Amino acid sequence: xxxxxxxxxxxxxxxxxxxxxxxxxxxEYYLNLVITMIIYSLFALSYNILLGNAGLLSFGHAxxxxxxxxxxxxxxxxxxxxxxxxILAGGVSGGLLxxxxxxxxxxxxxxxxxxxxxxxxxxxxxAAEKWRGLSGxxxxxxxxxxxxxxxxFGGIDMFPTKNWYYFVLVVVVLSAAFCxxxxxxxxxxxxxxxxxxxxxxxxxxxxxxxxxVVIYIISCFFAGIAGxxxxxxxxxxxxxxxxxxxxxxxxxxTFIGGSGTFWGPILGGCFLVYFNDLLSSMTExxxxxxxxxxxxxxxxxxxxxxxxxxxxxxxxxxxxx
Amino acid sequence: xLEVKNLYKSFGKTRVIRGVNLxxxxxxxxxxxxxxxxxxxxLFHLFSGNYKPERGKIIFxxxxxxxxxxxxINRLGLARSFQITNVFKGLSVLENIRAVVLSxxxxxxxxxxxxERMDGIxxxxxxxxxxxxxxxxxxxxAGELSYGEQRALEIGLAIASDPLLILLDEPTAGMSMxxxxxxxxxxxxxxxxxxxxxxxxxxxxxxxxxDIITVIHYGEVIASGAxxxxxxxxxxxxxxxxxx
Amino acid sequence: xxxxxxxxxQALHGLVYGMLLFLVASGLTLIFGMMGVLNFAHGALYxxxxxxxxxxxxxxxxxxxxxxxxxxxxxVVGMVMERFFLRKVHVYGHAHELLLTFGMAYIIExxxxxxxxxxxxxxxxxxxxxxSVTFLGIEYPVYRLFILLISFLVFILMFLVLFKTRAGxxxxxxxxxxxxxxxxxxxxxxxxxxxFGMGAWLAGLAGVIGGPYRITNPAMASTIIxxxxxxxxxxxxxxxxxxxxxxxxxxxxxxxGILFLPEFAIVFEFLLMALVLIFRPHGLMGEAK
Numbered sequence: 001x002x003x004x005x006x007x008x009x010x011x012x013x014x015x016x017x018x019x020x021x022x023x024x025x026x027x028e029y030y031l032n033l034v035i036t037m038i039i040y041s042l043f044a045l046s047y048n049i050l051l052g053n054a055g056l057l058s059f060g061h062a063x064x065x066x067x068x069x070x071x072x073x074x075x076x077x078x079x080x081x082x083x084x085x086x087i088l089a090g091g092v093s094g095g096l097l098x099x100x101x102x103x104x105x106x107x108x109x110x111x112x113x114x115x116x117x118x119x120x121x122x123x124x125x126x127a128a129e130k131w132r133g134l135s136g137x138x139x140x141x142x143x144x145x146x147x148x149x150x151x152x153f154g155g156i157d158m159f160p161t162k163n164w165y166y167f168v169l170v171v172v173v174l175s176a177a178f179c180x181x182x183x184x185x186x187x188x189x190x191x192x193x194x195x196x197x198x199x200x201x202x203x204x205x206x207x208x209x210x211x212x213v214v215i216y217i218i219s220c221f222f223a224g225i226a227g228x229x230x231x232x233x234x235x236x237x238x239x240x241x242x243x244x245x246x247x248x249x250x251x252x253x254t255f256i257g258g259s260g261t262f263w264g265p266i267l268g269g270c271f272l273v274y275f276n277d278l279l280s281s282m283t284e285x286x287x288x289x290x291x292x293x294x295x296x297x298x299x300x301x302x303x304x305x306x307x308x309x310x311x312x313x314x315x316x317x318x319x320x321x
Numbered sequence: 322x323l324e325v326k327n328l329y330k331s332f333g334k335t336r337v338i339r340g341v342n343l344x345x346x347x348x349x350x351x352x353x354x355x356x357x358x359x360x361x362x363x364l365f366h367l368f369s370g371n372y373k374p375e376r377g378k379i380i381f382x383x384x385x386x387x388x389x390x391x392x393x394i395n396r397l398g399l400a401r402s403f404q405i406t407n408v409f410k411g412l413s414v415l416e417n418i419r420a421v422v423l424s425x426x427x428x429x430x431x432x433x434x435x436x437e438r439m440d441g442i443x444x445x446x447x448x449x450x451x452x453x454x455x456x457x458x459x460x461x462x463a464g465e466l467s468y469g470e471q472r473a474l475e476i477g478l479a480i481a482s483d484p485l486l487i488l489l490d491e492p493t494a495g496m497s498m499x500x501x502x503x504x505x506x507x508x509x510x511x512x513x514x515x516x517x518x519x520x521x522x523x524x525x526x527x528x529x530x531x532d533i534i535t536v537i538h539y540g541e542v543i544a545s546g547a548x549x550x551x552x553x554x555x556x557x558x559x560x561x562x563x564x565x
Numbered sequence: 566x567x568x569x570x571x572x573x574x575q576a577l578h579g580l581v582y583g584m585l586l587f588l589v590a591s592g593l594t595l596i597f598g599m600m601g602v603l604n605f606a607h608g609a610l611y612x613x614x615x616x617x618x619x620x621x622x623x624x625x626x627x628x629x630x631x632x633x634x635x636x637x638x639x640x641v642v643g644m645v646m647e648r649f650f651l652r653k654v655h656v657y658g659h660a661h662e663l664l665l666t667f668g669m670a671y672i673i674e675x676x677x678x679x680x681x682x683x684x685x686x687x688x689x690x691x692x693x694x695x696x697s698v699t700f701l702g703i704e705y706p707v708y709r710l711f712i713l714l715i716s717f718l719v720f721i722l723m724f725l726v727l728f729k730t731r732a733g734x735x736x737x738x739x740x741x742x743x744x745x746x747x748x749x750x751x752x753x754x755x756x757x758x759x760x761f762g763m764g765a766w767l768a769g770l771a772g773v774i775g776g777p778y779r780i781t782n783p784a785m786a787s788t789i790i791x792x793x794x795x796x797x798x799x800x801x802x803x804x805x806x807x808x809x810x811x812x813x814x815x816x817x818x819x820x821x822g823i824l825f826l827p828e829f830a831i832v833f834e835f836l837l838m839a840l841v842l843i844f845r846p847h848g849l850m851g852e853a854k
Contacts, residue, residue, distance in 0.1 A: 057660050104843050110659055111603050112846050115798055119839040122791070126832045186423050187432040193420050196409040203369060204482060205395040205424035214430060244787075248667070255664060288675035295668035299650065302657050 019169055023162040031161050033277055035168050037270040039229045042172045044254045044265035045179050046222035049215060051259040052195055057114045060121030061250050063101070064094035064220040066128065066242025068227030070135060073237045077143035083158065086146065087171065087228045094224020095217045097124070102216035106209065121247050128239050140238030158232075168229055175222055180262055182218070191215050252294055258304025267305055322347045322486055322516045323368070328377035330360075330367060330540075337363050339540040341377075345486075345533075350517045352527045355537035361520045362404055364537070365488050368518075369401045370394040382485055395424075398485035402475045404494060404520070410464030414455050417463050417474060418446045421481035446481075452511055453477040454503075469500045473507065480511050487512060489519045493526055505529055528552075574703055575820040581709045581778070583816025584716035588771035589789065590796045590808040591723065592764025598740040598803025598851075600757055601659050605666040606646065608790030609673035610765045614639045614772020615781040616681055619688050628691045636769035643765020647758055670786060678783045685782035712774050719770065720809075727805065736760060740803055792819075795838045801851025810849060 023031055047061050068090035075081040075089055101120045108116055128135045135141065147155035148167055158164045182188040190211055193201045202208050231237040240246065249272070257268020272290070279286030301308050325343035329336065337360050345351045353361050366372040368379060370391035379387045386394050409417050419436060422445050423429070436442065450456040453473045458466065463474060472492060479487050492508060493501045505526055508519070521527045527534060528548050535545040536557050544554045551557055593607045617638045621631035646669060654661045690708060697706045727733035738745065739756050747753045772785075779785065796815055800807030815834060822830030841848055 057663060104839075108842065108846065111597070111601075111663065111802070112842055114663065115603075115794060116839060116842040118794065119798075119835045119842065122835040123832065123839065126835065130828055130832075181435070182432055184435045184437060185432045186428045186434065186436055187430055189416065189420065189423070189436055190429065192412060192416075193409055196411045197407065200403075200407050200409065200478070201420070202391040203371075203395055203401060204421045204478065205392050206429055207390075207392045211429065218432070251664075251667075285675065285679055288672060288679065291668055291671040291675055295650070295665065295672060298661060298665045298668055299653050302661060 016173075023165055028161055031165055033274065035161075035165055035233060036230075037273045038168055038172045039226055039233065040250075040253065040273050041266040041269035042175055042229070043223060043226035043250050044257060044269040045176060046219050046226060047250045047254045048259050048265040049179065049182075049191070049219040049222070051254055052191060056109065057251065058105075058117040058247075059114045059244070059251065060101075060117030060119075060124075060247050061220075061223055062242050062244070062246035063121045063124040064097055064223035065227035065230070065246060065250070066124065066237075066239075067097050068094045068224030069231030069237040069241045070128065070141065070227075071224070072228035073141050073143045073231040073235075074134065076146055076232070077141060081146070083146045083148045083167075083232070087225060087232065090228025090231070091221045091225040094227065095221035097224075098217040098220025099213065102213045102220070106212035106216055118244070118247075121242075121244060125239060125242050125244070128242050136238070138239060140236055142236045145232050145235055164233070168233070171225065171229060175225055176266070179222065183262065187211070187214065252290075256294060256297055256304055258306030258308075260303045261306045261310070264304050264306035271305065322349070322382055323518070324378075324380040325364075325368075326378040326380070328364075328367060328379065329375045330363060330372060331375055337540050338367065338374075341537070341540070341542055343535060343542065343545075345516060345518055347516055348514070350512065350519070350530055350532045352531035352534045353518060353520045353537060354522070354524075354527055354534060359537040360540040361537055362490055363540075365401055365490055365518075365520065368394075368488060369399060395482065395484075398482075399488070400479040400482050400484035400486075401488035402479040402490055402492060404490040406468075406471045406475050408463045408471060408474050408478060411462065413460050413462055414450065414466070414474060415446055415459040418449050418477055418481050419443070421478055422446050422449070425482045449477055449481050452480075453507060469496060469503075472496065472500075472504065476504075476507065476511070480515075484515065486516045486518070489517065491520050491522065493521065493523055501526065571824065572821065573701075574705065575824055576817065577703070577705060578709070579817040579820030580813065581712050581816070582819065583813040584713055584720070585771055585775050585778070586789075586792055586796055586816060587809050587812035588716050588719060589768045590793050590800070590812055591805050592767040593793055594797045594800065594803055594805060594808045595736070595740060596761060596764045597797065599736070599760055600662075602651065602662040602666065603794075603797075603802075604761075604764070605663065605790065606670040606673060607666075607764070607768055607793060608786035608788075609670045609677075610639050610643055610768040611772040611775065611789055612677060612781075612783070612786040613642060613673065614769030615688075615776030615785060616677055616686075616772075617769070618773040618776060619681070619686050619781055622688060628689075628694070632770075632773055635773045636766045639769025639772070640762045640766040643768075644758055644762040646765075647761035651761075652754070652757075670790070674783055674786050677786075681783075683783060685780050688777040688781055690777055708777065712778060715770075715774050719767070723767075723805070792834075795834050797848075798838050799841050799848055801848025804848065804850040807848055807850030 022034060026034065043065055047058070050056050050058055050061075071093040072086040072090035075086045081089070101117075105113060105116050105120065129137055131137075145158045145164065147157050148163070149155045156163055158167060183192075190201070190206060193206075194208060194212060198208050227241060230241065253268040253272040254265045255268065256272060257266065258264030276286060276290065279289055283289070297304060303310075323343070323345040325341055328338055328341040330338040341364065353364065355361055363372065367374050368381075370386070370389050370393070373388045377387070378385060381394070381397060381399055384397055386397065409420065412420075419442065422442055423436070426442065447456060447459070450459055453476060455470060455473055455477065458470060463471065466474065472494075476489065476492055479489065489508065493504045496504060501523060508517075508530065517530075519530065531548055533546065534548055534551045536543050536551060536554075543556050544551055589607060589611050593604055597603050614635050617635040618631040621634055622628060625631075650665060650669065651662060654665045694708045694711050697704050698710070699705075727737055735751060735756060739751075739753065739760075776785075792815060796808055796811040799814065800809070800811030818834060819830055822833065
């Protein structure tokens with residue numbers, strides 16, 4: 001067991017070193033791509049907090065991502081809010097919306113859950129589209145990326161891609177660390193129980209409804225953070241941040257990566273962003289290829305890429321338990 | 322400890338429980354028996370809050386728990402096991418028990434402490450596992466346990482919350498003679514100082530464990546009393562149609 | 566004044582769209598009722614009907630031929646989907662089935678874009694169906710009346726099949742209780758296959774007649790699937806009668822709603838869907854499970 005943990009830590013450290021060193025290796029274009037990959041990894045991680053919940057497929061997670069984006073960009077633009085409060089506000093707005101919708105959504109399961117999340121997403125989308133005064137409607141809202149203020153130290157300009165990259169990296173690594181640690185906490189363990197057998201959880205004293213709402217809020221908070229980062233990244237937010245295509249995107253990437261492990265969604269997020277970029281430059285029909293891969297995985301590798309990798313690992317180096 | 326007054330429950334047009342009256346005093350070992358479909362498990366569902374009674378009252382330890390939700394009833398000190406094994410299959414044996422122990426201590430919404438570092442909790446879990454004989458299997462996934470082990474875990478989940486009243490639903494179902502004997506020993510030990518209501522089909526188990534036996538037939542109580550009186554009771558014999 | 570006088574026309578538009586929706590939704594709701602699968606690809610099947618018809622029309626110039634042939638082509642696609650894809654995923658549970666149909670919808674949409682292009686295509690209607698007629702002081706396009714006629718005929722046909730034939734009774738029984746039907750000796754997988762095929766046939770037919778009415782383009786599938794979901798939720802998953810009522814309701818909501826509260830008509834639809842899911846998940850006429 002200990003050897004396994006050492007290997008994991010070593011791997012993690014190497015990954016961190018690589019990530020820190022990337023701006024010196026990659027071109028501007030690819031660095032931007034990596035930033036996108038990192039942001040979407042967080043989005044997928046947040047989604048998996050729910051998916052780890054008895055296959056609760058949300059078709060409306062873009063609502064929280066989108067509202068995080070809108071909140072941060074509008075705050076930057078209208079109120080001149082600085083970077084960290086703006087990003088945090090994005091997360092909080094995601095969490096609040098999660099409370100509002102979650103209170104209703106967690107009562108349902110299966111297909112009904114999926115449909116209600118879809119309906120709520122559509123409602124938010126319509127609000128974003130119609131409420132032009134606030135959201136700019138189809139045109140969206142644009143705001144410049146504020147500088148990162150350290151009190152008493154001055155500001156670090158966030159225009160250079162390198163600076164922005166490090167900021168995003170820190171925010172996402174911290175968030176991911178929380179998500180990872182969450183699984184070891186009582187609430188995180190309860191999340192597993194709820195996935196396994198919600199009924200029994202009730203009989204051992206858990207108010208499963210309240211617990212599910214809290215977990216839902218946490219998931220939406222991080223979706224909001226991811227959205228806020230995305231909005232600040234593009235310095236622009238429109239309804240595409242909050243529409244069903246976006247909701248489908250996060251579903252697909254989490255699933256492709258595999259919902260059974262912690263790092264599956266991260267893999268899925270990175271893979272999808274990179275793959276789309278690669279394919280779209282190679283062929284017009286990249287969407288078809290992406291869709292086909294998705295269907296193949298659904299049919300033959302329901303645990304996603306991470307599941308496949310684990311299977312491969314056990315086959316190559318079988319461990320005796 | 323438990324008072325059931327005039328309990329009724331229907332599903333659609335079918336009346337499943339018809340006017341059940343029951344009294345279980347503190348520390349008592351009370352067996353509920355009856356032919357299949359008599360409504361015994363339904364009674365457990367009603368006591369534990371899974372179903373809401375149509376009519377009647379259930380008083381537990383002085384509290385009126387009629388219509389209360391399952392988690393609230395559990396927190397008052399009532400725990401149950403299930404006829405069909407209902408454990409957390411994808412979690413380890415230790416995790417299963419830990420879930421109950423955490424709940425018992427009111428640690429339900431905590432998202433900043435590491436459970437693996439909670440020594441007090443872990444010790445408690447290991448003690449419980451020791452009692453049910455699953456300590457060496459603590460890291461095995463519950464779904465991979467043998468049937469007998471799963472039934473033991475099932476009981477473990479019920480007692481882990483240190484309940485005042487424990488409801489066991491056919492704990493020895495599907496067990497061999499040896500396994501049953503072990504199970505009876507286990508139940509005897511862990512229910513010392515607690516109140517027990519047990520549903521059983523195995524008459525040997527019933528007569529070994531029970532102080533009082535209540536016989537249910539078609540959702541009604543047809544007899545209730547000490548084991549010898551039940552053994553001799555003509556109505557009971559009729560209900561079972563000559564079955565032991 | 567202008568608005569008031571256009572109410573009857575709008576109501577008629579609403580009726581036409583409502584019936585069209587019903588054609589597609591009826592299959593969708595039955596499939597969900599019996600198989601527990603919400604077929605995300607149903608809108609794509611509708612779209613295929615429109616595009617197959619377009620191509621047949623291009624090759625033969627005969628609209629009536631496409632009206633007959635295209636739905637059967639879509640039926641084949643549907644049956645292939647069920648037999649070779651959906652069935653494999655059945656063991657993993659409903660979530661996976663949902664994901665699969667979602668993926669298939671995506672793929673079909675992309676294939677359509679590749680084969681027929683991104684731009685809308687024009688379907689030329691036969692002379693007899695173009696132009697308009699005047700009745701009761703309203704001038705109304707002939708084609709829309711044609712849609713109404715066909716949907717109505719199919720509706721009657723469906724009613725007869727479901728309620729008066731043995732096959733129909735089996736289907737209705739299977740929707741209610743498939744274990745029982747299985748226990749009675751019927752080949753449930755075959756029933757699934759046929760039902761899926763019928764649902765696809767209906768969607769395809771709706772596509773053939775709906776295409777020229779609602780523009781044939783690759784976005785057809787995603788546009789209609791949303792309305793379809795609203796309809797089956799409100800009507801009740803599994804209930805054909807509910808689907809009818811809900812379809813007509815949504816049809817009217819969109820056409821009359823557009824007149825008075827254009828901004829809110831669409832939002833109201835989702836609000837209704839959400840409210841139904843929250844307070845009465847089994848819809849107007851679905852079975853509470």
